[in-house]
Each structure stands twice: as structure tokens, then as C-alpha cells.
Amino acid sequence: MKLILTVNGEIHEVESIWEGESLMHVLRERLALPGAKNACEQGECGSCSVMLDEVLVCSCLVLARQAQERSVVTVEGLAPPDDVGVVQQAFIETGAVQCGFCTPGFIMATEDLLRRSPAPDDAEIREALAGNLCRCTGYEKILDAVRLASARLGAMG
Amino acid sequence: MVRRQGPRRRILPLLEATLQPRDLADALAARGAHPTALPLAGGTDLMVEINFDRRRPERILDLSRIAELAGWDREGDELVIGAGVTHARLEGEMGGLAPGLGMAARTIGSPQIRNRGTIGGNIATSSPAGDALPPLVAAGARVELASATASRSVPISEFCTGPKRNVMAPDELITAVRVPVAQGPQQFAKVGPRNAMVIAVCSLSVHLDAVARTVRTAIGSAAPTIVRATEAEAFMEGVLDERGAWERPGPLPASALARFGELVAAAARPIDDVRGSAAYRRHALAVLGRRTLSWCWQEHRA
Numbered sequence: 047m048k049l050i051l052t053v054n055g056e057i058h059e060v061e062s063i064w065e066g067e068s069l070m071h072v073l074r075e076r077l078a079l080p081g082a083k084n085a086c087e088q089g090e091c092g093s094c095s096v097m098l099d100e101v102l103v104c105s106c107l108v109l110a111r112q113a114q115e116r117s118v119v120t121v122e123g124l125a126p127p128d129d130v131g132v133v134q135q136a137f138i139e140t141g142a143v144q145c146g147f148c149t150p151g152f153i154m155a156t157e158d159l160l161r162r163s164p165a166p167d168d169a170e171i172r173e174a175l176a177g178n179l180c181r182c183t184g185y186e187k188i189l190d191a192v193r194l195a196s197a198r199l200g201a202m203g
Numbered sequence: 204m205v206r207r208q209g210p211r212r213r214i215l216p217l218l219e220a221t222l223q224p225r226d227l228a229d230a231l232a233a234r235g236a237h238p239t240a241l242p243l244a245g246g247t248d249l250m251v252e253i254n255f256d257r258r259r260p261e262r263i264l265d266l267s268r269i270a271e272l273a274g275w276d277r278e279g280d281e282l283v284i285g286a287g288v289t290h291a292r293l294e295g296e297m298g299g300l301a302p303g304l305g306m307a308a309r310t311i312g313s314p315q316i317r318n319r320g321t322i323g324g325n326i327a328t329s330s331p332a333g334d335a336l337p338p339l340v341a342a343g344a345r346v347e348l349a350s351a352t353a354s355r356s357v358p359i360s361e362f363c364t365g366p367k368r369n370v371m372a373p374d375e376l377i378t379a380v381r382v383p384v385a386q387g388p389q390q391f392a393k394v395g396p397r398n399a400m401v402i403a404v405c406s407l408s409v410h411l412d413a414v415a416r417t418v419r420t421a422i423g424s425a426a427p428t429i430v431r432a433t434e435a436e437a438f439m440e441g442v443l444d445e446r447g448a449w450e451r452p453g454p455l456p457a458s459a460l461a462r463f464g465e466l467v468a469a470a471a472r473p474i475d476d477v478r479g480s481a482a483y484r485r486h487a488l489a490v491l492g493r494r495t496l497s498w499c500w501q502e503h504r505a
């Protein structure tokens with residue numbers, strides 16, 4: 047059976063998939079969207095985070111079939127090609143990106159947080175990012191990035 | 204050497220087409236017709252097993268589209284919580300109705316895990332470290348099971364029979380869990396190496412019922428199943444009655460809190476494992492016992 051799903055606003059049809067396949071695998075290997083990163087495949091690192099019907103999820107733990115006729119947003123869908131969004135820009139400016147492997151997951155989790163809570167305090171930021179691991183930055187710059195993005199989005203109203 | 208292999212590095216057995224019923228009646232019919240099909244809700248337990256080739260079900264029965272499982276409601280003195288309700292919703296919506304369950308839900312995994320993981324999946328997995336289980340045991344919840352032809356209701360303490368073992372039949376699904384509405388303060392506390400994303404080293408629920416004047420406890424991750432500390436409960440009920448404390452709630456003597464903690468620890472049957480030693484678990488449970496009871500009592504006095 048065909049897999050039909052919307053990704054970043056575009057409807058995709060995948061001819062055939064293995065029935066045990068994860069959404070992450072479909073995004074990366076069949077739709078050529080490598081933004082969601084594959085690191086642990088067990089929900090521990092958050093690098094594969096995407097929005098599924100506007101809910102932040104680990105795409106490695108979603109059976110691809112569960113996304114049938116649903117809407118997925120990946121990091122590639124946050125801004126037009128060759129452009130970056132406010133959250134992405136804040137990560138670049140604060141030095142929150144080193145090797146960059148964890149970045150798409152942190153960006154998605156930050157987008158989700160700021161949508162729910164536009165002016166989060168530090169405890170809230172930490173709790174919201176608790177499912178994302180970074181092996182490079184030591185997290186401080188990532189917290190800076192979230193604060194900066196929150197301030198800018200607040201100023202933009 | 205044991206080395207994990209991701210799905211794309213090995214030849215995979217074909218799975219039969221995934222079953223995706225849209226309502227509960229269809230799901231129960233599918234469950235009866237395909238007893239080897241494995242139910243899948245949020246996938247936070249099961250997808251890990253599939254990704255790591257630990258499990259190859261012949262088929263998957265996807266429960267994520269069934270509206271009847273996805274809601275919760277109040278029926279008189281009980282909450283009827285659908286099996287598909289996520290931990291994120293329990294965290295955000297239980298409020299004063301089942302505060303212990305809400306607190307426990309908040310300690311599960313990360314936002315991503317809580318957004319997907321369900322209470323039904325937690326119950327069906329029946330891990331002694333399942334964090335939704337202690338508050339359900341302390342509250343005296345009942346698990347609602349149904350097959351295509353019958354339904355039954357099993358006390359949660361009888362549902363789980365050992366680590367990852369339970370009384371659910373191959374043609375049954377968990378449809379809901381019935382939880383008595385809280386009649387007093389409830390607390391849940393969990394010990395682990397960090398404040399998120401940890402499997403409990405041990406955990407404890409303490410519930411006070413100011414109407415029935417009872418104290419209820421449930422210990423997680425320190426025995427093959429969730430266990431109540433019934434001696435600790437009886438001891439504390441005795442202390443509260445003797446002092447007339449339910450009518451005139453004064454401070455509790457430190458000696459009574461300490462004794463309560465000791466009796467909680469004594470009820471556990473912990474083992475040494477990678478997460479902690481049996482001795483550490485007992486020590487931690489005594490501390491959790493004292494703390495959670497004093498938090499409950501402070502709230503009751505306020």
C-alpha cells in the first residue's frame with residue numbers, strides 16, 4: 047500500500063515501504079530530507095525531532111504508517127530554501143552550532159517551546175530541551191540562542 | 204560481540220500490511236482475527252524494539268487513530284482515562300483530579316516522549332519502572348479490558364503479575380483505566396541520575412484520602428511489580444487517628460515520619476542492577492517516604 051503524507055506543506059506518495067519502517071527512515075532515505083538526524087533510534091537524543099500534526103515527536107519512534115495522511119514539518123520546512131528563520135538565525139549568531147548534528151532537533155524543540163510559551167524562563171527552557179542531546183556546545187550557547195530567539199520574536203510581536 | 208544493527212543493514216522479513224482500524228469495534232475485531240498482530244500506540248516502547256531488531260511482529264495493529272481511546276472524562280467519583288491518552292495530556296490536564304498521576308507523567312522521558320507515549324502503553328508494558336503505575340496502584344485504579352466479545356475490569360495491582368507480564372489475553376486490548384478522583388493531597392517522587400529522561404532507580408507515590416482517612420502508598424522500580432507498603436500505611440493511619448490529626452491537623456513528629464520511611468523501605472524487594480544497588484534503593488525509599496508524606500501533610504494542613 048502506498049504511503050501518502052504531507053511533508054513541509056507538500057503531498058508525497060511513497061510507492062512501497064517496509065511495514066516496520068520509521069518516519070525518520072522515510073524522511074531521510076525515501077524523501078531525501080536529511081534534516082532529521084539519525085543517531086540513536088531509541089528516543090534518547092532528539093536529533094530526529096519533527097512536528098507531526100503540530101506535535102513535537104521523535105521521528106525514529108513514529109511508525110511511518112502512523113503518518114499516513116498526516117502532516118509533518120521538518121527543519122527543512124521552517125524557512126524558504128536559502129533562508130533561515132528567527133530561531134535558526136539565533137542559533138547561528140550565538141555560537142550554538144558546532145558540529146551541527148544536534149542542531150535540527152534543538153531548532154524543532156525550540157520552535158515548539160516558543161510557540162507554546164513565547165517568553166520562557168530558564169527552567170522552562172531546560173525542561174523543553176531535556177530530550178535533546180548535544181555533545182559539543184555544553185548547552186550554554188544553546189540556552190543563549192533560545193533566549194535571543196524569544197526576545198526577537200517578542201519584539202516582532 | 205553484541206553490536207546493534209539498524210534496519211537498513213540487514214535483510215528484513217516482510218511484515219504483513221499494518222492494520223489501521225478507525226474505531227474501537229474494528230480494532231477489537233482485528234485483534235480477535237489476528238492474535239499475532241502487535242498493538243502499537245505511541246510507539247515509544249515498541250518502535251525501539253523494532254528499530255533494534257529485538258522484535259519482529261508478523262503484523263502491527265495501529266491504535267493511534269481510534270478516537271474512543273484518545274479522551275478522558277469524569278464519571279461521578281471516577282476518571283475514565285482512555286488508553287490512548289498521552290503523558291503530555293496527563294501532565295497538563297489532571298490538575299487536582301489526579302495530581303499524583305499528573306506529577307508522575309511529568310517525570311516521563313522528555314517532551315517528545317510524553318507527546319507520544321500513552322498511559323495504555325505504559326500499563327501494557329507492565330515494567331516495574333513504569334512511572335504511571337505507582338499513582339494508579341496508590342489510587343486503586345482499575346484496568347478496563349475488552350475483546351470483540353467481552354469486557355472486564357481488573358484492579359491494576361492484579362493486572363501486572365511480574366516484570367513485563369500481565370493478565371491481558373491475546374484477543375484483548377486495554378480500553379481505559381478508571382481512577383478514583385483524589386480526595387486529598389497526592390505526591391509522586393522518583394530517584395534518577397538527572398531530572399529528565401531517566402528510568403526510575405526507585406519511585407514512590409503517597410496519597411492521602413481526607414474523606415476515608417486513609418494513607419496509600421505504592422513503590423516503583425524496587426520489586427518485580429509495583430508494591431504497596433501496607434505496614435507503613437497502617438502505621439501512619441494509626442498515628443493520625445490517635446492524635447486526632449485529621450480534625451486538628453498539627454505538625455507530625457519527626458519520629459513518626461522517620462518510622463513511616465523505614466516501613467516504606469522495608470516493603471520493597473529491590474535487587475542490585477545497573478541503575479542502583481538494593482541497599483541504595485532501600486535508603487532512597489526511606490527518604491522519599493519521609494519527604495512525600497510530609498509534603499502531603501503540609502498541603503493537607505494548608
Ligand SMILES: Cc1cc2nc3c(=O)[nH]c(=O)nc-3n(C[C@H](O)[C@H](O)[C@H](O)COP(=O)(O)OP(=O)(O)OC[C@H]3O[C@@H](n4cnc5c(N)ncnc54)[C@H](O)[C@@H]3O)c2cc1C
Pocket residue numbers: 088089090241242243244245246247248249250251266286287310311312313316319320321322323324325326327328332333334335375376377378400401402403
Ligand atoms: C527515551 C525514552 C524515555 C522513556 N522514559 C520513560 C520514563 O521516564 N518512564 C516510563 O514509565 N516510561 C518511559 N519510557 C517508556 C515509554 O515511553 C512508556 O512506557 C509509554 O507509556 C509507552 O506508551 P506507548 O503508547 O508509546 O506504547 P507502545 O510502544 O505503542 O506500546 C507498548 C506496549 O503496549 C502495548 N499496547 C499499547 N497500547 C495498548 C492497548 N491499548 N491495549 C493493549 N496493548 C497495548 C503494545 O503492544 C506494546 O507491547 C521511555 C521511552 C523512551 C523511548
Ligand code: FES
Pocket residue numbers: 083084085086087088089090091092093094095104105106107
Ligand atoms: S534518533 Fe530519534 S531520538 Fe535519537
Ligand code: FES
Pocket residue numbers: 142143144145146147148149179180181182183
Ligand atoms: S553541535 Fe555537535 S552535537 Fe551539538
